[in-house]
Amino acid sequence: IVERHLPSKMATAAEEEANRPFAGLSDVSISEDIPVEGDISVPVGPSARRDDEFSTLDEPVKETVLRDLRAVGKKFVHVLYPKRSTALLRDWDLWGPLLLCVTLALLLQGGAADSDYQGGPQFAEVFVIVWFGSIIITINSKLLGGTISFFQSLCVLGYCILPLTVAMAVCRIVLVAGSGSVSFAVRLVVVTASFGWSTFASTAFLADSQPANRKALVVYPVFLFYFVIGWMVLTFSPSQ
Amino acid sequence: MASPHDLQFQEFEEAAELLSADPGASTLSMSASNSINPAGEGEGEDVKLDLSEDEEGQEESSELLGGQKPTGGFWTFEYYQSFWDVDTVQVLDRVKGSVMPLPGRNFIKHHLRSNPDLYGPFWICVTLVFSVVISGNLSTFLSELGNPSYHYRPQFHRVTIAAVVIFMYAWLVPIGLWGFLTWRQGAERQIGGYSFLETVCVYGYSLFIYIPTSVLWIIPFEWLRWTLILFAMVVSGSVLVLTFWPVVRDDTKVMSVATVVTIVVLHTLLAIGCKMYFFQTAVHVPTTAPTPPPLHITGSTRPH
Numbered sequence: 001i002v003e004r005h006l007p008s009k010m011a012t013a014a015e016e017e018a019n020r021p022f023a024g025l026s027d028v029s030i031s032e033d034i035p036v037e038g039d040i041s042v043p044v045g046p047s048a049r050r051d052d053e054f055s056t057l058d059e060p061v062k063e064t065v066l067r068d069l070r071a072v073g074k075k076f077v078h079v080l081y082p083k084r085s086t087a088l089l090r091d092w093d094l095w096g097p098l099l100l101c102v103t104l105a106l107l108l109q110g111g112a113a114d115s116d117y118q119g120g121p122q123f124a125e126v127f128v129i130v131w132f133g134s135i136i137i138t139i140n141s142k143l144l145g146g147t148i149s150f151f152q153s154l155c156v157l158g159y160c161i162l163p164l165t166v167a168m169a170v171c172r173i174v175l176v177a178g179s180g181s182v183s184f185a186v187r188l189v190v191v192t193a194s195f196g197w198s199t200f201a202s203t204a205f206l207a208d209s210q211p212a213n214r215k216a217l218v219v220y221p222v223f224l225f226y227f228v229i230g231w232m233v234l235t236f237s238p239s240q
Numbered sequence: 241m242a243s244p245h246d247l248q249f250q251e252f253e254e255a256a257e258l259l260s261a262d263p264g265a266s267t268l269s270m271s272a273s274n275s276i277n278p279a280g281e282g283e284g285e286d287v288k289l290d291l292s293e294d295e296e297g298q299e300e301s302s303e304l305l306g307g308q309k310p311t312g313g314f315w316t317f318e319y320y321q322s323f324w325d326v327d328t329v330q331v332l333d334r335v336k337g338s339v340m341p342l343p344g345r346n347f348i349k350h351h352l353r354s355n356p357d358l359y360g361p362f363w364i365c366v367t368l369v370f371s372v373v374i375s376g377n378l379s380t381f382l383s384e385l386g387n388p389s390y391h392y393r394p395q396f397h398r399v400t401i402a403a404v405v406i407f408m409y410a411w412l413v414p415i416g417l418w419g420f421l422t423w424r425q426g427a428e429r430q431i432g433g434y435s436f437l438e439t440v441c442v443y444g445y446s447l448f449i450y451i452p453t454s455v456l457w458i459i460p461f462e463w464l465r466w467t468l469i470l471f472a473m474v475v476s477g478s479v480l481v482l483t484f485w486p487v488v489r490d491d492t493k494v495m496s497v498a499t500v501v502t503i504v505v506l507h508t509l510l511a512i513g514c515k516m517y518f519f520q521t522a523v524h525v526p527t528t529a530p531t532p533p534p535l536h537i538t539g540s541t542r543p544h
Contacts, residue, residue: 143324235394
């Protein structure tokens with residue numbers, strides 16, 4: 001249904017031609033000083049909205065939670081075996097990075113001299129480093145002309161913390177056994193391996209989105225990011 | 241091209257083009273609200289012909305002014321993208337130029353060539369923050385290896401302190417220097433100063449030499465540390481002096497010498513301050529109340 005409101009000068013002509021849409025236009029010339037307004041409303045067809053088919057409002061809560069958990073788990077598997085797949089990028093979510101960040105921050109607590117300010121990073125400091133670090137790296141790669149979207153990049157960087165979180169858990173277990181130089185050597189090897197794994201996994205996802213002559217400029221901040229997290233994991237020393 | 245009085249249905253782009261060519265013409269189009277409104281927003285590629293001429297004129301005058309290429313207001317993303325418009329090769333070349341200052345090679349003229357970037361200064365500062373903190377932590381650990389009463393501490397709070405100090409140096413000093421130089425040029429009616437971004441860029445790249453220096457500071461020999469810091473200060477100080485001397489030398493003798501001396505002194509203070517605070521080899525005395533440490537002013541080492 002097309003409605004047109006014309007000023008009163010044209011009203012009679014419009015009424016005459018109202019039955020034939022667009023027919024009146026052939027003899028009307030509009031000069032500048034007559035304001036012409038148009039109003040076109042497109043009716044929504046009677047077809048059912050497609051959302052109804054995918055409505056998740058009626059399913060049990062358990063189903064909803066399990067679906068998200070399965071998606072997160074699938075991405076964990078993608079990180080552990082990084083191949084150049086687009087699944088991580090297509091269906092990004094930030095639950096996994098949040099879970100990993102909270103786990104890492106919790107595992108880094110209870111370290112030496114928690115009450116003394118000389119200890120390891122506080123819970124909030126870990127959060128700030130992980131999230132602001134990811135945001136800054138993402139902005140950096142977008143400023144350099146990357147084609148990856150903001151949240152996709154946050155998703156990738158967050159998920160690739162998984163090897164370092166696993167290393168943190170291993171380190172705490174090793175530290176229970178003892179904290180001599182043997183345990184330090186073991187921890188060093190584990191952290192170095194997982195740092196390399198994290199960097200490799202994230203560049204496998206991110207490298208394709210950059211022009212070739214700037215790849216190193218994008219990879220270096222990622223390297224620095226995981227290096228700092230690895231240093232936080234390695235220098236965790238238990239209270240005695 | 242259809243004439244304005246052709247009563248056939250016309251595409252919007254053609255109507256807009258006709259309007260921009262002759263705003264007085266009367267036109268006919270289905271989307272009635274657009275026929276009076278000249279397409280000034282640049283819709284459709286046909287309309288850009290008129291606007292681009294003005295834009296080119298504006299861009300040329302801005303290049304004359306500062307050698308910068310602002311492509312939008314400072315609230316748009318593209319504005320900042322122009323500062324990250326560097327390739328890997330360019331960044332490496334600039335880093336090399338900052339560690340090898342040759343007399344006669346002005347860093348800005350030779351390496352930046354009116355394409356100052358913020359990628360280098362920003363990531364060099366971040367790397368420097370972490371390298372100083374990590375190396376300092378390692379050197380404290382190594383120096384206390386034989387001490388049975390020493391308990392290793394990661395000292396993570398130093399990251400915050402280092403970040404504040406280094407980023408303030410890398411931003412406030414160039415602001416002050418640029419403001420001062422611009423004011424002097426305004427007073428003396430000279431041309432050929434450096435833009436603000438070029439100043440920030442020079443300062444950022446000049447900090448690069450401190451990254452390997454801080455890593456080498458882990459080696460626990462005092463004479464080696466002082467040699468290294470002297471070498472680093474000479475190199476990066478000369479980059480700064482070589483860059484700013486041509487601009488400053490046209491000024492009065494007193495002012496130009498004072499400016500150069502101030503640049504060098506501030507740079508020295510940063511280096512020595514970092515060494516004093518982060519690489520302490522003092523005897524470990526347990527403190528009861530943590531006190532905020534003095535920042536790059538005193539020469540005494542505070543036990544922490």
